[in-house]
Amino acid sequence: MPSSQKRYPAKFKRQMVELIRSGRTPNELARKFEPSVESIRNWMRQAERGEATHSDGLSSSEAEELKRLRRENRILREEKERCKPGLPGRAAH
Numbered sequence: 001m002p003s004s005q006k007r008y009p010a011k012f013k014r015q016m017v018e019l020i021r022s023g024r025t026p027n028e029l030a031r032k033f034e035p036s037v038e039s040i041r042n043w044m045r046q047a048e049r050g051e052a053t054h055s056d057g058l059s060s061s062e063a064e065e066l067k068r069l070r071r072e073n074r075i076l077r078e079e080k081e082r083c084k085p086g087l088p089g090r091a092a093h
Helices: 010-021 026-033 037-051 060-082
Strands: none
Touching (some): 010 026, 010 037
16 A cells, blocks of 8 residues: 655755754744644654764764675675685686
């Protein structure tokens, strides 16, 4: 069943957050630009969480990069294991 919620681009959400930070209210923005007040408030909370540092001292973007790099590292290790001599799937040289 398709979602009844409208998806807004990340750029649009960032613009709404910036407008709130410049003094506009979620109610005002909802009337003018269409998303619900609750959606705009959620985007603001999300932006605030994203800027906060995690308990391990990493920002959200750093934590996301670390997660991506760990996943990539795991995949590369698995590929390396498959290429060892005597194992099925070994690349021919």
